[in-house]
Amino acid sequence: xxxxxxxxxxxxxxxxxxxxxxxxxxxxxSKLRRSQEKAEAARPYSSRLEEMLSSLASSAASxxxxxxxxxxxxxxxNYIVVPVSxxxxxxxxxxxxxxxxxxxxxxxxxxxxxxxxxMPVGKKSRDFFNRVMKDQxxxxxxxxxxxxxxxxxxxxxxxxxxxLYFEGKxxxxxxxxxxxxxxxxxxxxxxxLIPLDVSNSEKEEEKENSSNAIYxxxxxxxxxxxxxxxxxxxxxxxxxxxxxxxxxxxxxMAAMDNATRNAGEMIDSLxxxxxRTRQAFITKELIEIISGAESx
Amino acid sequence: MATISFDxxxxxxxxxxxxxxTIIVPGKDGDLGILPGHSKVMSSLRPGRVMVYNEDKSLIxxxxxxxxFAEINPEKCIVLAESVVEVNSxxxxxxxxxxxxxxxxxxxxxxEQLSVAxxxxxxxNVNYYDKI
Numbered sequence: 001x002x003x004x005x006x007x008x009x010x011x012x013x014x015x016x017x018x019x020x021x022x023x024x025x026x027x028x029x030s031k032l033r034r035s036q037e038k039a040e041a042a043r044p045y046s047s048r049l050e051e052m053l054s055s056l057a058s059s060a061a062s063x064x065x066x067x068x069x070x071x072x073x074x075x076x077x078n079y080i081v082v083p084v085s086x087x088x089x090x091x092x093x094x095x096x097x098x099x100x101x102x103x104x105x106x107x108x109x110x111x112x113x114x115x116x117x118x119m120p121v122g123k124k125s126r127d128f129f130n131r132v133m134k135d136q137x138x139x140x141x142x143x144x145x146x147x148x149x150x151x152x153x154x155x156x157x158x159x160x161x162x163x164l165y166f167e168g169k170x171x172x173x174x175x176x177x178x179x180x181x182x183x184x185x186x187x188x189x190x191x192x193l194i195p196l197d198v199s200n201s202e203k204e205e206e207k208e209n210s211s212n213a214i215y216x217x218x219x220x221x222x223x224x225x226x227x228x229x230x231x232x233x234x235x236x237x238x239x240x241x242x243x244x245x246x247x248x249x250x251x252x253m254a255a256m257d258n259a260t261r262n263a264g265e266m267i268d269s270l271x272x273x274x275x276r277t278r279q280a281f282i283t284k285e286l287i288e289i290i291s292g293a294e295s296x
Numbered sequence: 297m298a299t300i301s302f303d304x305x306x307x308x309x310x311x312x313x314x315x316x317x318t319i320i321v322p323g324k325d326g327d328l329g330i331l332p333g334h335s336k337v338m339s340s341l342r343p344g345r346v347m348v349y350n351e352d353k354s355l356i357x358x359x360x361x362x363x364x365f366a367e368i369n370p371e372k373c374i375v376l377a378e379s380v381v382e383v384n385s386x387x388x389x390x391x392x393x394x395x396x397x398x399x400x401x402x403x404x405x406x407x408e409q410l411s412v413a414x415x416x417x418x419x420x421n422v423n424y425y426d427k428i
Contacts, residue, residue: 041309048305048374052338052367151307151378215367218339219325227340228365231378238307 004281007274011267018263024090025256032183032249035147039180039242046239049232053196055215056225067222069162069229072195073171079109079116080138080161080170082193084177084240085125086248087143092255094178094186094248095124101188102176106133117170121157121241138164146241154238161237162230165194177240178247184254186247193236196229298332299351301372304359306380311359317351319373320425321366328366329428330373337368343415345383346375347425355426358383360419362412383419391416 083102085095102125106116118137120126126140139160144153161173173194178186191197217224302319304312319330322344328337346359364377391413398410 038308042307044303044310045305045307045376048303048367048376049365052365052376056338154307215336215338218323218328218337223324224338224340224365227363235307 002277004274004277007270007277011270011274014263014266014270018260018267021256021259021263025253025260028091028249028253028256031147032246032253035242035246035249036180036183038147039239039246042239042242046235049228049235053228053232056221056228067225067229069165069194069233070196070225073168075171077114078170078172079114080119080164080173081106081109081116082119082121082157082161082173082175083125083129084175084244085120085122085128086244087123087145089124090255091248091252092258094251094255095122095128097188098176098178099125099128101190102129103132105174105176105190106136119161122244138169144241146238146245151234151238154234154241157241158230158234158237161194162233170194175237175240177244178251180243180247180250183250186251191236191240193233196232300330300332300334300370302348303372303374304346304348304380305374305376307378311377311380312348312357316348316356318349318353318428320345320347320349320428321373321375322346322361323366327425328368330368333370334368334373335370337366339366339368340364341366341375341377343412345419345425346377349428353428358419358425360386360416362415386416386420388417388420391420 081102083098085098089095102118106118109116116136118129118133119139119141120129120137121141121144123142126137126142129137141157141160144157146153164170165173172192175191175193177189177191179189181187299315299317300319302312302314302316303310317331321328321330321339322342323339324342325339327344328339341361341364343362344360346361348356348358350356359377360381360383361375361377362379364375366376367374395410395413395417398406398413
C-alpha cells in the first residue's frame with residue numbers, strides 16, 4: 001500500500017503536468033488563429049492563379065522545357081513523394097498519420113514496380129524516414145517556420161523540386177499533407193504536384209469560359225504559361241505548408257485539451273485514493289487505541 | 297464615370313481591393329493603362345510600378361511589384377505579384393547598398409535580384425505617371 005506521502009507527490013506531479021499541457025493548449029490556440037489567418041490571406045492568390053492556369057492549360061497540349069510541368073515527362077516510372085509533417089511533436093496523431101500514409105503510398109507504388117524517392121518536409125517525417133527508408137531520401141527540409149518566414153520557405157522547396165525535375169530525376173511528384181478541415185480535425189490528403197493536375201478545375205472552367213470571350217495574351221500564351229507554371233508549383237507548396245501549419249496547431253490544441261482533461265481526471269481519482277488511505281490510517285489508529293484501552 | 301474593380305494580390309495577402317478609375321501596370325512589353333471596359337487581356341509583368349488612380353485621375357497609391365501577372369477584363373483587373381511594397385516605403389540608401397553588394401556577386405540568381413533592385417531604384421526616382 002502506498003504511503004500518504006507517495007500519493008501526495010504523485011498528485012503534485014500530475015498537477016504540474018496539467019499546468020504545462022493547459023499552457024501549451026493556450027499557446028496552440030493563439031498560434032492556430034494566426035496560422036488560420038495566414039492561410040486565409042493566401043487563398044485569393046492561389047485561387048486566382050489556378051483560374052488563370054486552367055484557362056491557359058487547355059491551349060498548351062504538350063511541349064518542351066517548362067511546359068513539362070504541365071504535360072509531364074511522358075513517363076510514369078520515377079516518383080518523388082513529399083510528406084509534409086510538423087517540426088515538433090505533442091500534437092496527437094498529426095505526424096504519425098502522415099508518416100503512416102506516406103509509408104503505405106511508397107509501398108504500394110513500389111509493389112507496382114515504380115521507383116520512389118522521398119523528400120520529407122518537417123523534422124518528424126525526416127526522422128521517421130531516416131529510420132525506415134534512409135537510402136531513398138534525396139533531400140529534406142526542416143525548420144521552415146512557414147508562419148514567420150512566409151513565401152520564401154516555400155520557394156526553397158519548390159526550387160529544389162523543379163531543379164530535380166528538369167534534371168530528369170523523377171516523373172511525378174506527390175505531396176502528402178494534413179488538410180486543415182476545422183480546428184479539431186485534419187484530413188491526410190495526397191496531391192499530385194507535378195505534372196499539374198488540371199482535370200478537376202478545368203471542367204468547371206469550361207462552363208464559365210464557353211460564355212466568355214477569349215483573352216488577349218501579352219506577350220503570348222506560351223511565355224505567360226512558362227512564367228506561370230513554376231510560380232504555381234511554389235504557390236501550391238506554400239498553400240500546403242500553411243494548411244499543414246494551421247493543422248498542426250489545431251491538432252496540438254486538441255491533443256493538449258485531451259491531456260489536460262485526463263490529468264484532471266487523474267488528479268480526482270488520486271485525491272479520492274489519498275482521502276481513503278488517510279481515512280484507513282485514522283481508523284486503524286483508532287482501533288489500536290481502543291483495543292489498547294480495553295486491555296488495561 | 298465608371299469604375300473598375302482592382303485586386304492586388306501577393307502570396308501572403310490581399311494588398312489592395314477597391315473600385316478605382318484607372319490603373320497602370322508594368323506589362324512585359326510595355327506599360328498598360330487600364331480603364332473601365334478594357335478588353336480582356338492576360339499579361340505577365342516586369343518589375344516596376346503599379347499605379348492606382350481614382351475616377352478624377354488623381355493618384356491614390358503606387359506600389360512596386362517584382363513581377364507577376366495581370367488579368368484584365370471589362371469589370372475587373374487582378375494583379376498577382378510576387379512581392380509588393382508601397383513605393384513610398386522604399387528606402388533609397390538601402391537599395392543602393394543592395395545594388396552595390398549584388399554587383400560584386402555573380403550568377404543568374406543575383407542577376408535577377410539586381411534587375412529587381414535596379415527597377416526599385418528607378419521606381420523611386422522617376423515621377424512620370426504621377427499626374428495623368
